[in-house]
Amino acid sequence: MKIASINVNGIRGAVERGLLDWIAEQDADVICIQNLKEKSFEFEEALLYPSGYEGYFLDAEEDGVSGVGIYCKQIPKAIMYGLGFEQCDNEGRFLQADYDKFSVVSFLMPEEPHAKQRFITQYTEYLTKLSRKRREYILCGTWNIAHKTIDLAHWADYQGTPGFRPEERAFMDQVFGPLGFIDTFREIKRDGGHYTYWPKLDSDLPRQRQDGWRLDYQVVGPNLQRTIKNAWVDTNATFSEHAPLIVEYDLPL
Template identity: 40%
Template structure:
């Protein structure tokens, strides 16, 4: 099972730049897309429904909030829109597809970089999602959360120029959130399970003028439940794409759909 997570910063623009051709060549089973930047009704055109894939979207009251979607080569048993946290559900930040053996979710955390007033909103979201992760552990199925978390976890996940900067996305309490998820709750950072190398970035802030060079962060994750640790086969970051300032995270799992 191949699962892809990518933040496109506008699905329309990504489509114009060959996103769906790339997706087909990748032969992915499930593609989780963040930052749609449009209303769901704007995706009625056949270009947004490539042959062989089912498409599901959720948007927010304000398209600028992002919106997320899931493309799947397999019909899901159910689709869940939101995770019962009203601000995030209203902003279209979470969608989940349930299959026979696993559930896959696309998620987009709020961004507070360069806007201190939004840090409280981001922290509220992260706290609510932490509660959701705790509840998820009690369920009798496995989960893959494909997320643009707008945060880098370890010092190896951010360029050294940010290590002494106090900026949203690399604040101590934000990084401690990941410590609790991966250490206390025993969730797995799927990419880091197969790749321990430095400079594995998925996002290059334009304000840092480090496009695809060293001034990057790894803010895009596939967070999986503990029961999937031993079925992670391989994974990589496709830094050669040019659909947005984010690179996709591509993971292969030994899971039958």
């Protein structure tokens, strides 16, 4: 099974830069998208059902911000919209597709530090409950936190910067420590220099030479650790400041 996750930072602009062509080329089973910044009821058919996929979306109440979606080749057993707390649900930050033996989530963490910290408090409660469930989950999306120093170019210059603050990194320590979740990308790639976000989308410099951040993750529980077969960042896809994160699992739908 192949899952791709991408923060499009505005789906209209991403489509203009080739998003739909990229989706058609991937042959992924599930594609999680974040930061739609559009209302899905205004989408044309090409966005609702791109290249044989069925689209599901959770819009933000406010215009022009956040919103998440999931494109599925195989129709899920159920879709769960939100987590039941206002900051998450009203801002369109969590969407879950349930299959027989596992669920796939498209997730978007707030960027603003105070909003992020409020969200982390409630999200930690959710993750704690999730870690005790027998069902397996694949949490895909933008966490807006670079966890380790190898996840941020020139990290010494960014200490205390939102996205690399000690309290944010401590939260990720908890996720990948006591809570027992697995950073799928780091199961495959243990070295530095791998990023998913570059602030300058239209820079003439190739992404490999720009200052990058690894802000996007696919996170699973320990029971799925052995199913992780490959993981990579598609740095050639430039329809957003974020690059797609793609992970292959030895899991049937």
